[in-house]
Amino acid sequence: MRKERGITQETLAKEIGVTSQAVSKWETGGAPDLETIILVADYFEVSIDQIFGRSMNEYGNIDKLVAKSIVSLPPEQRLKKAFEYCWVIEKSIMGDDNTDENTLNEIMEKDSKQKYSQIAYDNGFTFMSLNNDLQYFLLMPEPESGWQKELGFKEEYLSLFNFLGNKDVLKTLYFLYERDNKPFTPKLLEDSIGVQYSEAEEILNKLKEYQLITTSTIDHFS
Secondary structure, three states: OOOOOOOOHHHHHHHHOOOHHHHHHHOOOOOOOHHHHHHHHHHHOOOHHHHOOOHHHOOOOHHHHHHHHHHOOOHHHHHHHHHHHHHHHHHHHOOOOOOOOOOHHHHHHOOOOOOEEEEEEOOEEEEEEEEOOEEEEEEEEOOOOOHHHHHOOOHHHHHHHHHHOOHHHHHHHHHHHHOOOOOOOHHHHHHHHOOOHHHHHHHHHHHHHOOOOOOOOOOOOO
16 A cells, blocks of 8 residues: 555654654564554555455445444534535546545535536436535436336326426425425415415325325314
8 A cells, every 4th residue: 555655664654653664574574563553544544454455345334334424423414424425426436436536525616617427328327416506416227127118208207397397386396395394285375476276276286196295184173
């Protein structure tokens, strides 16, 4: 690892607080004590297993480590961390395993207002927005049965797109999203976005049909 990264024995020794002779000794058959091994692992940002050459387990628990990394954060910080991992995934799919270059924060700080990453393979694609005002990550492996069978032309698409093209429907969706999952009624839509009660009911019934909302029953007491 030292040679791969172009680091001299003297530099490594200085960073972890030992002599260059000690580093030379380790590389010719010796071994540091446990505390120093931990310092070496931290310096190279690898596990102690990797220091001992146990690369066969290098990725064995990666899913659990990622999960713990996200779960350990407060709920309001988890999406941000997950999005950072999405960028690592995007770079990895492109064949880039250097996590030190082009980090997400560096890209987000660049002046360019339109920052996207897209990958297209025969067996799937990704699309990622790295813009500060709108961030998202889409990864779609091709279904085993092929795109045509699962996403081919369907009459239902015309109905859905025509429905979403209605300005009152879009106003409804924006309004409901801003309510942060709070309950609502057709009467609330009538008062809030200026549609007739019957139209509000029709819109909500259609949203339910497309599984964009769910309904519940409220008990009334006199």
